[in-house]
Amino acid sequence: MRILVTGNLGYVGSVLGSYIQSSHPDWNLAGIDAGFFADCLTGEDPSHHYHRQVIRDVRDLTKSDLEGIDAIVHLAAVSNDSAGNEYEVATKAVNIDASRRLADLARQAKVRRFVFASSCSIYGAADQHPRREQPLAIDR
Numbered sequence: 001m002r003i004l005v006t007g008n009l010g011y012v013g014s015v016l017g018s019y020i021q022s023s024h025p026d027w028n029l030a031g032i033d034a035g036f037f038a039d040c041l042t043g044e045d046p047s048h049h050y051h052r053q054v055i056r057d058v059r060d061l062t063k064s065d066l067e068g069i070d071a072i073v074h075l076a077a078v079s080n081d082s083a084g085n086e087y088e089v090a091t092k093a094v095n096i097d098a099s100r101r102l103a104d105l106a107r108q109a110k111v112r113r114f115v116f117a118s119s120c121s122i123y124g125a126a127d128q129h130p131r132r133e134q135p136l137a138i139d140r
Contacts, residue, residue, distance in 0.1 A: 001027045004069045006058050006102070007076030008050060009033040012117065016073065017049030032056055032065070033076065059098045063105050071113035072106055074099060 003020065007013045008031030017029055031050040034057045047053040054065075058076040066072070076098070078091040099116065106114050 001070050002030070002068055003027055003071045003073060004030045004032065004066065005050070005073045005075060006032050006061075007074070008053075009035060009047065010037065010075055010079070013075045016075070017047075021049045030054070030069070032058065032061065034058065057094075058102065059093060061098075061102060061105065063109050066105055066109035066111055069106075069109065069111050071115070072102070072111055073115045073117065074102060075117050 001024070005013055005016060008017060008029075010033065013031065013033065017031065020027060020029060029050045030052040031047060032054045035055040077095045078087065103114060103116075
C-alpha cells in the first residue's frame with residue numbers, strides 16, 4: 001500500500017507516520033508538507049517514518065505527484081482561528097481550494113482512498129455543549 005500524507009510535519013502528521021509504520025511496516029509512506037513550522041517540531045524528526053519526504057505547498061501538487069498512490073490522508077491546512085482570521089485569503093486557498101483541487105487530482109489519478117481530516121475549528125465555539133455531526137443526505 002502506497003500512502004501519501006499531506007501536512008505530514010504538522011500536529012497530527014508528525015505522529016501519524018510513526019503509528020502507520022508500527023502497525024503496517026510494509027506500507028510505503030510519502031509525506032508532503034510546506035515546512036512552514038518544521039523548526040517548531042519537538043522530539044524526533046517525523047519525516048524519518050516516511051520513505052519519501054517532499055517539501056512543497058499542497059497548492060502546488062500535480063497529478064503526477066499522485067501516480068501510483070493508493071490512498072491519501074489529507075492533513076494539510078491552516079489550522080487555527082487566529083491565523084485563519086489574519087490570513088483569510090491564504091486560509092481559503094489552502095483549506096478549501098487546494099483541498100478540492102487535491103480531491104479532483106486524486107480522482108483523475110485513480111487514487112482509491114481519500115481521507116480528509118478536517119479541523120475542529122470549522123464548528124466554531126461550542127459554548128458548554130459538545131458539537132455533533134449529523135449525516136448529510138445526498139441525492140444520487
